[in-house]
Amino acid sequence: MTDVVTAGISLRHGGVSRAPYTSLNLAEHVGDDESAVAANRDMLFQQANLKNLHYCCQIHSASVIDIDNGAGTIPEDPPEADALVSTDRETALGIFTADCVPIFILDHATPAIGIAHAGWRGTFARIAVNTLAQMKASFGTLATNCQIHLGPSIQKCCYTVSTELLDQFAERFGSTVHDGKNLSLQDANLNQLVEAGLPPTSISVSPLCTACRTDLFYSHRAENGRTGRMLSFIQLNAGS
Numbered sequence: 516m517t518d519v520v521t522a523g524i525s526l527r528h529g530g531v532s533r534a535p536y537t538s539l540n541l542a543e544h545v546g547d548d549e550s551a552v553a554a555n556r557d558m559l560f561q562q563a564n565l566k567n568l569h570y571c572c573q574i575h576s577a578s579v580i581d582i583d584n585g586a587g588t589i590p591e592d593p594p595e596a597d598a599l600v601s602t603d604r605e606t607a608l609g610i611f612t613a614d615c616v617p618i619f620i621l622d623h624a625t626p627a628i629g630i631a632h633a634g635w636r637g638t639f640a641r642i643a644v645n646t647l648a649q650m651k652a653s654f655g656t657l658a659t660n661c662q663i664h665l666g667p668s669i670q671k672c673c674y675t676v677s678t679e680l681l682d683q684f685a686e687r688f689g690s691t692v693h694d695g696k697n698l699s700l701q702d703a704n705l706n707q708l709v710e711a712g713l714p715p716t717s718i719s720v721s722p723l724c725t726a727c728r729t730d731l732f733y734s735h736r737a738e739n740g741r742t743g744r745m746l747s748f749i750q751l752n753a754g755s
């Protein structure tokens with residue numbers, strides 16, 4: 516993005532977790548050794564210079580939390596939601612993925628940030644647009660002031676779903692979101708954001724497919740559900 520924010524996604528290398536979580540697994544809920552996850556988090560937070568990390572207990576919903584109301588205090592039990600928004604410079608926002616689409620939002624003007632976890636359920640429920648709507652309600656964010664990135668996630672090449680689901684997505688987001696067999700979560704998110712007023716030129720999409728590239732990423736589908744999670748993070752830089 517720009518020097519206003521620090522944002523990124525971890526790869527699966529360089530950590531201490533053992534198979535099937537090899538090796539930089541950052542999520543506690545997948546069955547990995549807790550001390551390995553803690554060590555991995557310490558490494559990443561130091562390298563990326565992340566401050567207080569807020570994350571949620573992800574439930575494939577379209578729920579968004581504005582964390583500015585308790586900023587600085589990290590709840591012991593993360594709240595159930597799939598997106599977070601903030602204007603606080605002391606806070607990093609994070610979501611975990613292994614195929615789902617991480618959506619990074621920067622409102623340059625305010626400045627404010629958001630991050631969302633969009634699998635097929637969240638995408639279908641328009642979590643990207645909901646996150647923007649929460650930023651508008653909380654901070655006055657305008658879509659035209661935003662830059663959005665859809666990070667590495669499972670792409671159309673590998674995402675075969677039922678005909679019924681393809682039809683539901685086509686009805687909601689347009690026939691271009693599938694090829695008759697496979698679904699593009701990227702296009703479904705892109706189309707809903709453009710419909711919400713984002714200029715297409717303000718949205719970038721990673722071409723990397725997590726299921727094709729298990730050398731770099733965790734993939735829930737390619738690894739039959741037994742794998743780790745990457746962390747996507749975004750943080751406003753001090754003085755921005």
Ligand SMILES: [Zn+2]
Pocket residue numbers: 669670671672673724725726727728
């Ligand atoms: Zn692929």
